[in-house]
Amino acid sequence: MPDRPRMPQRARVALLAAGWLLALALLGLWVAQRLHVGTDLRSFMPAPTTPDQRLLMEQVGEGPGSRLLLLAISGKDEATLAGLSRGLAAKLKSDPRYTQVLNGSFDLAALDARLLPYRYLLSPTLDTQPLDARFLHDELEQRLDDLSSPAAGLLKDLLPRDPTLEVLKLAQRWAPARSPEVREGVWFSPQGEALLLVQTAAPGFDPDAQQAAIGGIEAALRALPGGHGARLTVSGPGYFSVVASAQTRHQADWIGRVSTVGFIALLLLAYRSVASLLLAALPVASGALAGIAALTLAYPQVHGITLAFGFTLLGVAQEYPIRVLSHRRAGEDALASVRDLWPLLLTAIASACIAYLAFYASGVNGLKQLAVFTIVGLLAAGFSTRYLLPPLLPARVRDVAALPWLKRLREAVDALPRPRWIPWLVAVLIIGMLALARGPFWQNDLAALTPLPTDLLQRDARLREALGAPDVRYLVILEAATPEAVLALSERMQPKVDALLARHAVDAIELPSRYLPSAATQRARQQKLPDRAALERALAQATEGLPFRSGLFAPFVADVETARTLPPLTPQAFAANPLGQRLAAMLVERDGRWLGLGTVSGVHDPAALAALAQDDGNAVRVLDLKAAAESLVVAYRTRILQALLAAAVLLVLTIGLALRSLRRAWHVLAPMTLATFLVLAVERVADVEVSLFHLVALILAGGLGLHYALFFERDTGDAAEQRRTLHATLICVLSALLVFGMLAWATIPVLRAIGLTVSLGVAFHFCLSILMAPHAPADHAAEE
Amino acid sequence: MQVLDRPLVVSGELAWLGGDTLERHVQKPHEETARIAQGKVSQQREGKGERSFSLERAPQLKVLVDSFVALLGGDASRLRKAFAIARRGDVHGAWSLTLTPRDLAVARTVASIRIDGEGREARCMWMQEADGDVAVDLLGDLAAKMPAAPTREALATLCKGG
Known part of the structure; x- marks a missing residue:
């Protein structure tokens, strides 16, 4: 019964495999239930430090400009389009996903009847004109003209309550500064499209929420009678974030699929065993699941980009099972082989974890998540390779050291000349290339990394021009202790703004007080309202000789009387009304202070605009969102570079301690450092501006390069083992080149930056660590 | 009014x-x-x-345009499409044409239009608004006869050729 002692062994293996798979399945299930994937791109932006930067971060996603969608409906005749515009606006106004819908039609019903008496406090008429007999007479004569005109029908209902047409004056005041042409009662572009402005409740940089908002608009339009054949064109920051995220996801997806197939083929070719391939996948799968589980525990929401980048960075972990598979000797027990490798693997894991700690120190939420994910993932993958994988591996394997091509390759590699001046030559080359490179070193414009097709940008510019929608770049910030003080400040700024407009420095600036005057102004206007007796006297005098029915204006008299005793309209009370939403978006609270956000359209003279800020201390600022974003990126990079420096010091210490020799540590760290700078130098010579994503990719390549150098440095004095090292490293290099080389072909600059940098890095790290490894004595090769 | x-x-x-x-x-x-x-x-x-x-925002005017253009251009089918038409005439050659808008939205502001005439000449146009108000146009030579303070009755007599 020779098989008897092996039965329990086999059962144990089966049990272990089943237990492992079950644990992974349970973990997967748990993660699937608990994981919330977020898509707000801002969590991948650096933490703001200056007030402007903090405002930028809020405004980038939530400012009035960034939540604006520009819509154009075309493909039908004008009357149908106007009907669709009205129908769509009515539907969207009742949908909580949209805070403001404008299509050029003024809808009296939008003004709450209870707010109607406030028109005398909101309209500037009373500032220059008392409500006396002269003024009323003049107005009423005009109304009489109106009644005899074709517009009579529009007026008749309004007349008894509002003979001075204050409501229409307010409507004009609240209409966008430069309105498009109104045809059929709604906005039309010169190209004959019906135009709408929609402000979403969701932040502009949340692609999923924006996708839902845009989908809601499309569905609402399709559901309208005649809406089926109409063409809807959407533009605006929210739409762009949807396009950019879809584009990136699409390219990353197909590149991911192609490289996965290639990776599987490579491993099958290298080990000729499906079982080995499946088993090699287990540690990485464990690492990925453990990483996600840790994120789920530590953070309420995990960013989609964290997961995408995280899986990429976790690719390093694939090396662990590859090393175990490649380094196994014929007939050797898998466990013994792993024990042999473990000290080195542990050093590799520890140093990779240290490198990724740099991400944690960056202070950016998304990168912190990335660090947690990769470090937990690497540890889980490493320890499961050490403790769980070996018993499962097939008992008999092919020793790769016996492969004839590998022998020849190793001999060729060993025969390479290794002059001691190679590092110095490379260093001089790097310095030379860096000195030669022209153009700016750093890429500070985040937008350059996810560029939008030019036709989309042209379309946006055209719609923005047609709608007179504000620029997304500039904001006028008014800061004060209370919303009321912000409104008062805004009123004080208005004359300066008017002067700017008169000089054509900008096309339009919209301040919060345009929508709601300060309480002081409202009270001042209230003071000017006549009491009931005075108004009735004035009215009687004004209507003398005019054919108006007596008692016609009773509703007007009642409204004025009500207005006299109204408490001033506060932003909070106004915000409860659809018309107040616009104002609500312009007033934000931060740290107990209130900010008023003025939008700016058509800046012709940025310097004149910036001068607005100089007069009023720090209470008024002009925020250039682009400049603030760039300063943010610079601050971000400084932090990453500092963290990297700290990580480098820690790395030297770790490697030095693990190898217990400075000379050996030099052999590991020198090729890694040189290769990293070589990548930087080559990219600079090729006119690549270095962005944050390049830095992240350099760190990943550095982690891979560290593995190569560690294993090449290991001088076992055993030629067969050296061949196994070469085999394992080749598989690792080829798989990394496969995955990242594919990314380098992507058309999206973010993906290309990562792909190109890692591919170059892997190639340089491999070559330099082979060339700078301590030369294996030739006699070792002859031993076998 | x-x-x-x-x-x-x-x-x-x-x-x-x-x-x-x-x-x-x-x-x-x-x-x-x-x-x-x-x-x-x-x-x-x-x-x-x-x-x-x-x-679109002034249904009265739309009706006015429809009826005028159709009448003056002699486009009977357009007229019938927009209005229900009733004709009355008497032996002296006086006639009146009452147009009732078919579009309910229009009918909410304009109840009907009546054109009074005699022979080949249209004399008056009455636009009966839904709220009870009336706009009366005296056409052609009749316009000169508009009284300074007209009443419905006086105008009706004028239009009938009185």
Whole structure:
């Protein structure tokens, strides 16, 4: 019964495999239930430090400009389009996903009847004109003209309550500064499209929420009678974030699929065993699941980009099972082989974890998540390779050291000349290339990394021009202790703004007080309202000789009387009304202070605009969102570079301690450092501006390069083992080149930056660590 | 009358410029020109800027244009499409044509239009608004006979050729 002692062994293996798979399945299930994937791109932006930067971060996603969608409906005749515009606006106004819908039609019903008496406090008429007999007479004569005109029908209902047409004056005041042409009662572009402005409740940089908002608009339009054949064109920051995220996801997806197939083929070719391939996948799968589980525990929401980048960075972990598979000797027990490798693997894991700690120190939420994910993932993958994988591996394997091509390759590699001046030559080359490179070193414009097709940008510019929608770049910030003080400040700024407009420095600036005057102004206007007796006297005098029915204006008299005793309209009370939403978006609270956000359209003279800020201390600022974003990126990079420096010091210490020799540590760290700078130098010579994503990719390549150098440095004095090292490293290099080389072909600059940098890095790290490894004595090769 | 206690009298010229374009030139009490063209109404008043609005927002005017253009252009099918038509005539050659808008939205503001005439000549146009108000146009030579303080009855007599 020779098989008897092996039965329990086999059962144990089966049990272990089943237990492992079950644990992974349970973990997967748990993660699937608990994981919330977020898509707000801002969590991948650096933490703001200056007030402007903090405002930028809020405004980038939530400012009035960034939540604006520009819509154009075309493909039908004008009357149908106007009907669709009205129908769509009515539907969207009742949908909580949209805070403001404008299509050029003024809808009296939008003004709450209870707010109607406030028109005398909101309209500037009373500032220059008392409500006396002269003024009323003049107005009423005009109304009489109106009644005899074709517009009579529009007026008749309004007349008894509002003979001075204050409501229409307010409507004009609240209409966008430069309105498009109104045809059929709604906005039309010169190209004959019906135009709408929609402000979403969701932040502009949340692609999923924006996708839902845009989908809601499309569905609402399709559901309208005649809406089926109409063409809807959407533009605006929210739409762009949807396009950019879809584009990136699409390219990353197909590149991911192609490289996965290639990776599987490579491993099958290298080990000729499906079982080995499946088993090699287990540690990485464990690492990925453990990483996600840790994120789920530590953070309420995990960013989609964290997961995408995280899986990429976790690719390093694939090396662990590859090393175990490649380094196994014929007939050797898998466990013994792993024990042999473990000290080195542990050093590799520890140093990779240290490198990724740099991400944690960056202070950016998304990168912190990335660090947690990769470090937990690497540890889980490493320890499961050490403790769980070996018993499962097939008992008999092919020793790769016996492969004839590998022998020849190793001999060729060993025969390479290794002059001691190679590092110095490379260093001089790097310095030379860096000195030669022209153009700016750093890429500070985040937008350059996810560029939008030019036709989309042209379309946006055209719609923005047609709608007179504000620029997304500039904001006028008014800061004060209370919303009321912000409104008062805004009123004080208005004359300066008017002067700017008169000089054509900008096309339009919209301040919060345009929508709601300060309480002081409202009270001042209230003071000017006549009491009931005075108004009735004035009215009687004004209507003398005019054919108006007596008692016609009773509703007007009642409204004025009500207005006299109204408490001033506060932003909070106004915000409860659809018309107040616009104002609500312009007033934000931060740290107990209130900010008023003025939008700016058509800046012709940025310097004149910036001068607005100089007069009023720090209470008024002009925020250039682009400049603030760039300063943010610079601050971000400084932090990453500092963290990297700290990580480098820690790395030297770790490697030095693990190898217990400075000379050996030099052999590991020198090729890694040189290769990293070589990548930087080559990219600079090729006119690549270095962005944050390049830095992240350099760190990943550095982690891979560290593995190569560690294993090449290991001088076992055993030629067969050296061949196994070469085999394992080749598989690792080829798989990394496969995955990242594919990314380098992507058309999206973010993906290309990562792909190109890692591919170059892997190639340089491999070559330099082979060339700078301590030369294996030739006699070792002859031993076998 | 809903807002006025005596009728408002204006005088001037109404011209059909072909197609869907009507021009209304008022001389009294104030100089004013209104032009209805391509679904838009634009008003130009003495000493003031031009105002314009969509015809869709003024159903009365839309009806006016429809009836005028169809009548003056002799387009019976267009007229029948927009209105239910009732005709009455008497032995002396006087006639009246009552047009009731078929579009319910229009009918909510304009109840009907009546054109009184005699022989080949249209004398008056009555626009009965849904709220009870009436706009009366005296056409052609009759316009000169508009009284300073007209009443419905006096106008009705005028239109009947009295």
